[in-house]
Amino acid sequence: MAKKMCSWKKDDIKENTKEFKKLIMNPSYYCKKCGRVAKDDKNLCKAKKL
Secondary structure, three states: OOOHHOOOHHHHHHOOOOHHHHHHHHOOOOEEEOOOOOOOOOOOOOOEOO
């Protein structure tokens, strides 16, 4: 799944749980728009360092 995590819906997360877990383990960034966290800033639309 190539889209930013911020646009993932509940069904996207359910269908891609393994990929989602890889993206959120040991987070270094959070999204200023939706509050999600990620290891890499490229996975968020409005990334800010934690």
